[in-house]
Amino acid sequence: MKKKLLMTLFSVLALGSLVACSSSGSSSKGVTDDNPDKGLEVIGDKITFDGNKLVNEGKPIELEYWTWGETDPVITMAKEYEEIYPNVTIKTVIQPWDDFWTKLPLSLKGKNGPAVFNIHNSKHDLIMPYLEAYDIPVEDLQADFTSVEPHIIDGNVYYTDSVINTGNMYYNKTLWEEAGLTEADIPTTWDDLREVAKKLTKMDGDKITQAGFNYNGETYSALYQGLNYQKGELLFTEDGTVANFDNQTTIENTKFMVDLYEVDKVGSKDFGDDSTMSFGNGQSAIVYKWGWMVGELASKYPEIEYGVFATPTPTADVPFAYDRFNGESTPGINKNQTPEQREVAQDFIRFVLANDKYSKEAALSMASFPTKRSLATDPDILADPVLSVLAPRVERLIWPGPFPSTVETSAKQSMEDILFNGKEIESSIKEGQEKMNQDMKNTEFQSLEDSYLFIDEVK
Known part of the structure; x- marks a missing residue:
């Protein structure tokens, strides 16, 4: 069932020969950002994101984000992050499901693996050795998201549930x-x-x-x-x-x-x-x-x-x-990447988690209830035929x-x-x-x- 969910709702690519595609932000490569005050509002509730700063000191930097699905909502967030920071390029690499889990662990062992990557919790043991903990206080994560508790390891969170699904x-x-x-x-x-x-x-x-x-x-x-x-x-x-x-x-x-x-x-x-x-x-x-x-x-x-x-x-x-539930996971950060890449990756994760759009897009595209508390009574969520049924039961899954x-x-x-x-x-x-x-x-x-x-x- 786990694999069928992923194959159907994440639109896993059928052509094994298609192994990568670049995000639209690739045109920003080589651009320097010298404008820290961008006039942006701070977003988020307990986890907040303030775009009015420079990342990587404004110097050009390129990160890779690996995933197995074209409709992965992180792809949308990467493009929006690039718009805030013209010096940052986040290249999206899409791999078919089986190839993804063969290539990712090998890539993460070295220094050239993706800075950020999609996670499925069924592969926890496989990728846990390569994960860097989120630079976000656990209590802030718990304030904004349900279902954090099972993901706390030695006082840290390396990924959590973006949405949860059940029967x-x-x-x-x-x-x-x-x-x-x-x-x-x-x-x-x-x-x-x-x-x-x-x-x-x-x-x-x-x-x-x-x-x-x-x-x-x-x-x-x-x-x-x-x-x-x-x-x-x-x-x-x-x-x-x-x-x-x-x-x-x-x-x-x-x-x-x-x-x-x-x-x-x-x-x-x-x-x-x-x-x-x-x-x-x-x-x-x-x-x-x-x-x-x-x-x-x-x-x-x-x-x-x-x-x-x-x-x-x-x-x-x-x-x-x-019933039992299972979650779709927030992205992971590669602990073996350079300090510069990891710093930007941490900022990107904060942007993703502070932004309601990420959780909402994931929920509606996957017929799964958002774990973000701010969306529990969102009109679009409650208008969905599946999510409206789940809403009264989420706490008891x-x-x-x-x-x-x-x-x-x-x-x-x-x-x-x-x-x-x-x-x-x-x-x-x-x-x-x-x-x-x-x-x-x-x-x-x-x-x-x-x-x-x-x-x-x-x-």
């Missing part, structure tokens, strides 16, 4: 109306969803021709995590190093999902292996997806008229957490950290064994736990669930 329910409005449903029928509990999904299901004899709810594909591994969190079950054991998959809550939630297909008959394991495509083709009425779904529908299924509603909960009560992929892949295999190979739920989940234990045995993963604001509710 929601996407529904086909046409099929909804055909079933005689209105907005008043939007389900708020899982029992409600069962009943609504039945009304949206169509059969031809014993064969499903329209699924009321479809979780085929990657969905189970993401959905079980949210269901467990809703009931106060953490993904990891108390010491934070071992997966907590084989437990009664997982068994209960997995049975619920199996029963949707085998008892309620609102979908089927045989109704295609890709619930995203099925929804896009108008064959499934409701699916659970993360923010990348917006880009997927826009690019591949523009004819589908869809709506979004919040993922149901077990009861009407506020749960321990509504939990991040366990960038956990090993086995937590998702082994869970997915367990569900496939149950549905396709006839394994008992308990034994399949037990095998999934054993596989996770084996895969995580030599990792240094440490869960960040303890940093969740409401963790004491289950401790």
Whole structure:
């Protein structure tokens, strides 16, 4: 899911031969800036940026910013920073996702790597040795941004979340109306969803021709995590190093999902292996997806008229957490670059974080909620169909950290064994736990669930 989000919403380049493009500021190369007082207003709340100064003593300097996406909002900010400082050129280098993570670590080991670069938290261990801490007080970051706490390392922050994303329910409005449903029928509990999904299901004899709810594909591994969190079950054991998959809550939630297909008959394991495509083709009425779904529908299924509603909960009560989230990261600074490059990079990061435009552009382009507190009630944010659903729930979303992929892949295999190979739920989940234990045995993963604001509710 992480990679799909990046591929869809960051418009990863498809042509491997295209490895770089320069920002429009390249024409400023060689220009000296001798005007420190530019008449600019200071921007920002706690983190502020004052452009009325010289950087690099006004002498020409060129930095590189590496990223994997053409729509990365940092690119826009780089161009605006160049307009403030004519002596600064920020050259944007765009690499395809796989090439990016092959070339970046090698480049950062030397003295000629990019001064600033895009980060994905799944690669934390890979790039952490090359990061320089932000020259911004942690308390200022916490004042302006939510979700900073999990990113504090030995009193420093090297990057944090610009936006956060989680799952929601996407529904086909046409099929909804055909079933005689209105907005008043939007389900708020899982029992409600069962009943609504039945009304949206169509059969031809014993064969499903329209699924009321479809979780085929990657969905189970993401959905079980949210269901467990809703009931106060953490993904990891108390010491934070071992997966907590084989437990009664997982068994209960997995049975619920199996029963949707085998008892309620609102979908089927045989109704295609890709619930995203099925929804896009108008064959499934409701699916659970993360923010990348917006880009997927826009690019591949523009004819589908869809709506979004919040993922149901077990009861009407506020749960321990509504779901897991993951964040898109703010840029990193290369600690191996020259002092001059790092000084400008630090100033550029301050410009980015003080500027609401950066967080807002990221939020709207990625269907992800901004962590910047000043945007929590922004009219454009709350007018977005996905972000308006997330807004009331943001505080009750939990991040366990960038956990090993086995937590998702082994869970997915367990569900496939149950549905396709006839394994008992308990034994399949037990095998999934054993596989996770084996895969995580030599990792240094440490869960960040303890940093969740409401963790004491289950401790």
